[in-house]
Amino acid sequence: MRAARTPVVAAISALTTITAVAGCAQKSDAKDSDAIQVTASDSACEVSKTSFPAGHVKFAVENKGSKVTEVYVYAPGDRIVTERENIGPGTSTSINAEIKAGSYEIACKPGMKGHGIRQKVSATGKGKPAQRDPKLDKAVAEYRTYVQKQADDTLPTVQKFADAVKKDDLEGAKKLYAPSRIGWERTEPVAESFGDIDPKVDVREDGLEKGQKWTGWHRLEKSLWQTKKITAADHDLADQLIKDLKDWQKRVGTADITPTGMANGAKELLDEVQTGKVTGEEERYSHTDLVDFKGNVEGAETSYKLLKPVASKNDPELAKELDKQFAAVGKLLDKYRKGDGFVSYDTVSESERKKLSDAVNALAEPLSRLAAAVVTK
Structure with missing residues (x-):
């Protein structure tokens, strides 16, 4: 169960994330230029595109805040489509997911707790044929x-x-x-x-x-x-x-x-x-x-x-x-x-x-x- 982390745990998480992300070059059928950029901070969650084609989607996440964060993609009813935890301050990661056409929310959670800072996005069309x-x-x-x-x-x-x-x-x-x-x-x-x-x-x-x-x-x-x-x-x-x-x-x-x-x-x-x-x-x-x-x-x-x-x-x-x-x-x-x-x-x-x-x-x-x-x- 995901729950509020203590400051000590958050600090440990940040350190381990820095270690894990280093040298992590993920592959995808989507070009890096097509990736949805998600920029998280302690007070904002910015996305480069609020509308994108359904199908295989790559999210390029960067944490510019001072707290360990996590990023969620929610379908209606807060159903979790995909997520990534333990994104340390000053680190980046990427998430590959299959997103169906529909409305979603991308949430950044500074300190890895709470409802999160949310942005409404939509996946359009039928998506790339499987x-x-x-x-x-x-x-x-x-x-x-x-x-x-x-x-x-x-x-x-x-x-x-x-x-x-x-x-x-x-x-x-x-x-x-x-x-x-x-x-x-x-x-x-x-x-x-x-x-x-x-x-x-x-x-x-x-x-x-x-x-x-x-x-x-x-x-x-x-x-x-x-x-x-x-x-x-x-x-x-x-x-x-x-x-x-x-x-x-x-x-x-x-x-x-x-x-x-x-x-x-x-x-x-x-x-x-x-x-x-x-x-x-x-x-x-x-x-x-x-x-x-x-x-x-x-x-x-x-x-x-x-x-x-x-x-x-x-x-x-x-x-x-x-x-x-x-x-x-x-x-x-x-x-x-x-x-x-x-x-x-x-x-x-x-x-x-x-x-x-x-x-x-x-x-x-x-x-x-x-x-x-x-x-x-």
Whole structure:
């Protein structure tokens, strides 16, 4: 879940973004001169074109502000079409996406929080006729099956978690908490694309909007680990969690999934690791961050492997580097395994967290180029 970052985390994000962006030359079928220039600052979000042809679109983003920012492209209802987090001050990045004809909003979010500074834009016409490699259509179909299965498999585990909460079984609920989140963490960008589900089930206390009621996993996490007491209100929250996740399960099959969306989603999952899991902010009460960490990485790797037949053809060196870095992250995570899960994250030292952060950075940089590698030339 994306939430407000502390100044320290923002500073770390800025540094890691500078490292990741350096030398990152993305490829696209769109000429650089055709890219939509997005210039972000602490008080503005300027776009070079408010109308452009639908189809494969490249956004060239530059952060001229003093704060780490993120850029979103929203469809009506705040459905996320694409995004990029952790854009440090004085750095640039590019985003390749497939945009259908319609009305959108481009939002820059200084400090990576809030509603953002928004500009209305439109994609016109029917767009460039799809000339996808059939392997990409296969990748999309298989990924759609994957995200549906993750949702289907999540509900029974969450039901057991909710049942334990409603029975006031504190220890039982604690054991089921982290496993109940794995499917969600693997496919979080798809869930977030709907706009309204994620704030109900995965928001942290510091990510609440003004007037927003706190519901979902993390509200229950606080009761289980910090207050160490289950109340009648928690019983209601458990029921609400089931209701909201059933909505996710029902709607996930309708998600707009594209090859570039899969690639960008894989990068978003790495951003989640860097800004929430490595810092220990995500699971601040339970310290089960490494379970989420693993789920995010598994989801990113699934997208990559499905896209690899095309990516390896278009950019063999990139595929080789991604294979190497995914293996490195997996090997490092294995050091922290304990039984069927992982050690409590509060036992991981600062120097060890730094190694995890460095490994994620080493993977995130080439992963940011995956979308460009699957765009048909």
